[in-house]
Each structure stands twice: as structure tokens, then as C-alpha cells.
Amino acid sequence: MKILLVEDDIVSRSVMMKLLAVYGEIEIAQNGEKALDMFFKAFEKKAPYHLVALDIMMPGKDGQQVLKELRKFEYDKGVMGHDGVKVIMITALDDRKNILEAFRSQCEAYLTKPINVKRLHEEMTKLGFSSKSEKASPLKRTDE
Ligand SMILES: [Mg+2]
Numbered sequence: 786m787k788i789l790l791v792e793d794d795i796v797s798r799s800v801m802m803k804l805l806a807v808y809g810e811i812e813i814a815q816n817g818e819k820a821l822d823m824f825f826k827a828f829e830k831k832a833p834y835h836l837v838a839l840d841i842m843m844p845g846k847d848g849q850q851v852l853k854e855l856r857k858f859e860y861d862k863g864v865m866g867h868d869g870v871k872v873i874m875i876t877a878l879d880d881r882k883n884i885l886e887a888f889r890s891q892c893e894a895y896l897t898k899p900i901n902v903k904r905l906h907e908e909m910t911k912l913g914f915s916s917k918s919e920k921a922s923p924l925k926r927t928d929e
Contacts, residue, residue: 790838808917852891
């Protein structure tokens with residue numbers, strides 16, 4: 786599956802790349818403008834992303850704005866509900882206003898930094914993404 790990681794901070798970027806690598810192929814956007822450009826182009830090429838991991842605090846367009854524009858784009862293209870890209874916000878902002886705003890704009894999950902690895906994998910599982918690697922899936926049961 787295709788993942789778009791949108792993150793301006795180099796340290797957070799490398800942490801997230803390691804954590805998400807087990808789920809699929811990751812492409813990186815270092816700012817919101819670039820992220821939207823990549824998202825639109827992938828859609829037009831009929832190779833859309835399955836997941837966007839989206840930071841909020843970025844210079845230029847922030848993650849909240851990117852999420853709104855991305856959902857508007859999908860809406861305009863007739864992509865709705867479960868057919869839309871899954872979006873996980875990954876941010877240092879943990880205030881109620883940002884969390885509510887993100888869910889109103891239809892993110893699927895909201896995780897705060899420093900990232901809780903177990904929660905990330907739980908959210909990925911909930912969204913129906915499975916890792917290719919055994920060790921990346923702490924929820925894996927022992928019954929097989
Ligand atoms: Mg940032």
C-alpha cells in the first residue's frame with residue numbers, strides 16, 4: 786500500500802518512516818503544499834495513497850488546512866466515506882480545539898508526539914492495515 790508521510794521535522798520524519806515502513810511504500814512531503822500536489826497527482830494517475838500521516842505544525846499550509854483541502858478534493862471527485870484516503874494526524878498539539886477540528890475535517894485517527902508505538906499499530910489495525918513484519922504487530926495473537 787501507498788503511504789504519504791507529511792512532516793517538516795527531520796527527526797519526526799525518520800521516526801515515522803521506520804514505524805510505517807512495515808506497512809508499505811512511503812513517500813514524503815516536507816510541507817503542506819507539496820503534500821497536496823503529490824496527493825492530487827497520485828489520484829489523477831489512478832495510483833492514490835491509502836494512508837496519509839499528517840503533521841499539523843508546518844510552515845506554510847498546516848496539517849489542518851491540508852486535511853480540509855484533501856477532503857474537499859475527494860468530495861469534488863465523488864470519493865466519499867470509506868473510499869476516501871485514511872488520514873492519521875501525528876502532532877505535538879494535544880489541545881481539544883485541534884483534536885475536534887481534525888475529526889470534524891474527517892481524519893480517522895489523532896496521535897500525539899512523542900508517538901506511542903503501540904497505539905500507532907492499534908490504530909493501523911483498526912483502519913485495516915496489516916504490517917508485513919511480525920515484530921511490527923504487537924497485537925498479533927499467539928493462536929496460529
Ligand atoms: Mg511540524
